[in-house]
Amino acid sequence: MKTSFVSTLSIQTTMRNSIAGVQREMVKANQEAVTMKHADLGVALGANTSRALDLSREITRINSLVSSAALATQRLETTELALANMNESALTIQSAILTLGNSGDEGSLATARKAMTNALESFTTFANTAVQGEYIFAGINSDVKPMNDYFAAGSPAKAAIDAEFNHFLSSNSIASASAMTKDQMESFLTGLEKKFTGEVPLSSPPHAAAIAGQDLWKAVFSDASDENMKVRISPSEVVESSTNANSQGMRNFAFASIISMEFLKGEMSQGAREAVATRTTTVIARAMNGVDSINQQRTTIGISTERVAKAGESLQAQEDILTKGLVAMEGVDPEEAATRLNTMKTLLETAYAVTAKIQQLSLANFL
The missing domain is CATH 1.10.287 (Helix Hairpins)
Incomplete structure (x- = not known):
């Protein structure tokens, strides 16, 4: 043993x-x-490892789209709210003109001009709304404040309007603003409106040669881009997530508020004031409901918001399905x-x- x-x-x-x-x-x-999850996916899944990685990458991509859609929704909702406030300001202008009627009382005229001033100030504030550091009415120039302040000291916009008016007076041998007739005021407003809408470019004189030939609005009022921000909300769908301050609705709003604010004065003749009031009423109505108007932009923004919401629901459903599949493979x-x-x-x-x-x-x- x-x-x-x-x-x-x-x-x-x-x-x-x-x-x-x-x-x-x-x-x-x-x-x-x-x-x-399995500690070692390669050992646990074997040949299915590549499939699990593909599912993981797809979920990450969907999460990225969902995040983009959430930011777009915030931008769209803020845009719609700002446009709604602009529309309210436009209604204020309409109400002020209707209240004034044909009155030549300086107190009534001053009240109307104050209403126009407040409306334009509010409009400028809403147009310069920003979301997370991006100006929503600046188009793709999202880091640039789109609207210049008409009331700022040395405002180029105010100087341009004054130059247009003084040039019209001198070109037509009109001694002063108080001497303008109704027909002359209508002629001036027609020419100025065409420059606001971009139909007629600036000329030199009365403007500096540096801006001659340019669009009045883009030269002195707006630094926005005509191209709107876009966002991808699905692998095959892209929507505009904002609008811009160069729309005809915004141009018309500014034109209507400025002419009534500048020329509804007691020193002007009754006929000239009537021409201003009539033009203001017509133009502010177009600003709200005409082609490329504020409310038309609201409709477009609303459609985009709905598309983003539906795309978000679809992406969430896809993510849930893929996540269940991935958990079934990787999970313990x-x-x-x-x-x-x-x-x-x-x-x-x-x-x-x-x-x-x-x-x-x-x-x-x-x-």
Whole structure:
């Protein structure tokens, strides 16, 4: 009979290796219990690993589209609100003109001009609305404030209107503003309106040669781009997420408020004031409901908002389906993962206890 001797060092080495193995498995089990995914996807999925990666990339792309759509929705809703406020300001102008009627009383005229001033100031504020540092009415020039302040000191816009008016007076040998007839005022307003709408460019004189030939609106009123901001809301769909301050509705609003504010004065003849009031009423109506008007822009923005909302719902449904598929591939049973983790903990504690007992073995205890 032969007896084999096993040293305590050999036993301790074996236990250390066992503990190291349990610790590695415990790390994996803990990771799976926390993330609810296989610790090593390559080993767990094998040939399906590439498919899981494709699903993950698609979910990331959809999340990016959802984020873009959320930002676009915020921009669109803010734009619609600003346009609604502009429309309210336009109604204020209409109301002020109707209230004034044919009155030549300076107090009534001053009240009407004050209403026009407030309306233009509000319009400028709304036109310069920004969302997260981007001006929503600036088109693709989103980092540039679109509307210049007509009331600012040294305003180029105010100087341009004064230059147009003084040039008309001198060109037609009209001694002063008070001498203008109704027909002359109508002629002046017709010419000025064509320059506001961009139909007729600026000329030199009365303007500096540097801006001669340019659009009055873009030269001194607006720094906005004609091209609107766009956002991709699905792999195949792109929508405009804003409008711009160069629309005819905004030009008409500014024109109507400025002519009534500047020329509804007691010094003007009754006929000239009537021409201004009539033109203001006509133009402000076009600003609200004409071609490329404020309300038409509101309709366009509303359609875009609805498209973004529907695209968002579709993207969310796609994300849910893909996420379920990915979880089915990568996921682990949470109860099984927790049980395995507890088992690893028990094994580790047992291994530590056995190792401690072995380390206490000594021949001295048996002598």
